[in-house]
Amino acid sequence: MDLEAEYNNRARVPDSGAIIGQWARDAAAFRAGWAASTLDIPYGEGARERFDLFEAATPGPVAVFIHGGYWQALDKSFASHCARGLLGHGVTVAVPSYDLCPNVPLRHIVEQMQAACAVLCRRSGRRLLVAGHSAGGQLAAMLMATDWKAIDPSLPADLVGAALPVSGVFELEPVLPTSIGAALHLAAEEARALSPRWLPPAPGEMHAVVGGAESDEFLRQTRDFAAAWGGSHEVLPGANHFTVLDPFADPAHPLVARAAAMADRLASG
Numbered sequence: 438m439d440l441e442a443e444y445n446n447r448a449r450v451p452d453s454g455a456i457i458g459q460w461a462r463d464a465a466a467f468r469a470g471w472a473a474s475t476l477d478i479p480y481g482e483g484a485r486e487r488f489d490l491f492e493a494a495t496p497g498p499v500a501v502f503i504h505g506g507y508w509q510a511l512d513k514s515f516a517s518h519c520a521r522g523l524l525g526h527g528v529t530v531a532v533p534s535y536d537l538c539p540n541v542p543l544r545h546i547v548e549q550m551q552a553a554c555a556v557l558c559r560r561s562g563r564r565l566l567v568a569g570h571s572a573g574g575q576l577a578a579m580l581m582a583t584d585w586k587a588i589d590p591s592l593p594a595d596l597v598g599a600a601l602p603v604s605g606v607f608e609l610e611p612v613l614p615t616s617i618g619a620a621l622h623l624a625a626e627e628a629r630a631l632s633p634r635w636l637p638p639a640p641g642e643m644h645a646v647v648g649g650a651e652s653d654e655f656l657r658q659t660r661d662f663a664a665a666w667g668g669s670h671e672v673l674p675g676a677n678h679f680t681v682l683d684p685f686a687d688p689a690h691p692l693v694a695r696a697a698a699m700a701d702r703l704a705s706g
Contacts, residue, residue, distance in 0.1 A: 438654075440611055440612070440614055440615050440654070441615045441616060442652070443611075443652040443653065443654035443655075444606075444611070444612050444615050444617055444652070444654060444655075445615065445616065445617060446571075446651075446652075446677075446678040446679070449652060449677075449678070450677045450678060450679055453678075453679050456679040456680065457511075457515065457679070460515045460516070460518070460682075461514065461515050463517075463518040463686065464514055464515055464516060464517035464518045464519075465514070465517070466518070467517045467518040467520070467521060468489065468514075468517045471489075471491060475489065475490050475491065475492060476489045476490075477489065478490055478556075480533065480549075480552050480553040480555075480556040480557075481549065481552050481553075483536060483549075485512065485534045485535060485536050485537075486534070486535070486536075486549060486552070486553075487513070487533070487534055488501075488513065488531045488532060488533035488534070488553055488557070489513055489517060489531070489532045489533075490529070490530075490531050490557075491517070491520040491524055491529065491530045491531075491532070492529045493524055493527045493528060493529045494527070495527065496529075496561075497527045497528065497529065497701075497704055498527070498528045498529070498563065498566065498697070498700035498701050498703060498704040499528070499529045499530075499531070499557065499561045499563040499564075499565055499566070499700070499704075500523055500528050500529070500530050500531070500565065500566040500567070500568060500696070500700050501530070501531045501532075501533065501553070501554060501557065501565055501566070501567045501568070501569075501577075501580075502516055502519045502520060502523075502530055502531070502532050502568050502569065502570075502573075502685070503532075503533060503535075503550065503567065503568070503569035503570070503572075503573030503574075503576050503577055504516040504532070504534075504569075504570060504572075504573050505569070505570040505571030505572045505573045505574070505604075506537075506571070506572055507571065507572050507606075507617050508537065508538045508543055508546055508572045508621065509537050509538050509539075509617075509620050509621075510537065512534040513532045513533055513534040514534075516532050516570075517532055518685075518686045519532070519570075519682060519685040519686060520532060520685075521685070521686045521687070521688065522684065522685045522686055522687050522688045522690060522693035522696075523685070523688075523693060523696060523697055523700070524688075525688025525689075525693070526688060526693065526694065526697035526700075527697075528566075528696075528697050528700045528701075529561070531553070531557050533549075533550065533553045535549045535550060535553075535576075536549060538620050538621050538622070539620045539621070539622055542622070543621055543623060543627075543631055544627070544631065546576065547576060547579050547580075547631065550576050550579070550580055551580065551583055551588060554567065554580055554596060554597060555585075555588065555589060555592060555596070558592060558593070558596050559592075563703070563704060564593055564595060564596055564597070564598040564703045564704075565596060565597050565598070565599075565703070566597075566598070566599045566600070566601065566696065566699050566700040566703060567580050567581065567597050567599075567600050567601070568600070568601040568602070568603065568685075568696060569600075569601075569602055569603065569605070570603045570604060570605075570681075570682055571603070571604050571605065571606065571678065572606060573602075573603075573605075574602030574603055574604060574605020574606065574607070574645070575602070575605050575606045575607060575609075575631070575632075575633060577597075577600045577601065577602045577605070578600055578602055578605060578607060578633035578636075578639075578643070578662070578666075579631070579633055579636075580597040580600070581597045581598075581599070581600040581639040581641055581643065582633060582636045582637070582639040583596070583597065585597075595640060595641060597641070598641045598642070598703045599641050599642040599643070599644075599699045599700070599702070599703055600639075600641070600642075600643045600644075601643075601644050601645075601646065601696050601699065602643075602645050602646070602659075602662075603645075603646045603647070603681055603682065604646070604647050604648060604651060604655055604659070604678050604681050605633075605645060605658065605659065605662070606658065607632060607633045607634040607658050607659075607661070607662035608632045608634045608635070608658055608661075608662075609621075609623060609628040609629075609631055609632045610625060610628050610629065610632065611654065612628075613625070613628055633662060633666075634658070634661060634662045634665055638665065638666040638667055639666065642668070642699055642702070643663070643666050643667075643668030643669070644663075644668060644669045644670065644671070644695065644696075644699065645659045645662060645663045645668060645669070645670040645671075646659070646670065646671055646672075646673060646681065646692065647659035647670070647671075647672055647673070647681065648672070648673050648675075648676030648677050648678060648680065648681035649672045649673060649674045649675055649676055650675055650676060650677040651676075651677060651678050651681070652678075655678065656672065659672075671692075673692070
């Protein structure tokens, strides 16, 4: 199998650069309608340890959306518009940034997202639904698997009570020999430890999503991870690794309605 072809999504989708550029424009336009006080809220002391908080009109469910980029690219400014769909259902959405590999190890990024979720939980008093794209899908699953009591005994054990990873990378070992894996500097043992597929299934609701036009490996990883954790999964017909995010900006899309229901169950449970 040609793992480079399977995992190099920018090479696989010729107009990926144009799609990412459109994300940046759509996200900027969406943020323009929000007060500065809701943007760049710190969850740590680092320059990238910030999240934007798009609050629903009334207190209710809370979700997190984590951007992708193979842990090496992008930031929250490319994903703001992905909050629009859930906001239409009364769900508050936080969109965080994190430091990037190879400047920091991947485990540090996991710890940053744990810190962001802890701050958001303390601020909102809510358990969280975490969604994430690609690398963000791996991070969403790692957050659901986190032992929150070990981080802070005052936090709820099920702080992340539901996850919705989109086109996630749940097994890191196949990525290591590719051009994407080179910058991660992961030994095989660490790659296995950071692969949600090989962790004990986390309690809570997990629904994984992948695009129907994605590579066989992304389809397999999503299917195998959902089966391993006893969760559900769906394939969005015709969607590639980038257009698979289109539903999140649309409150009327069935996937967004499903995500909102997951968040509602956490808020009412």
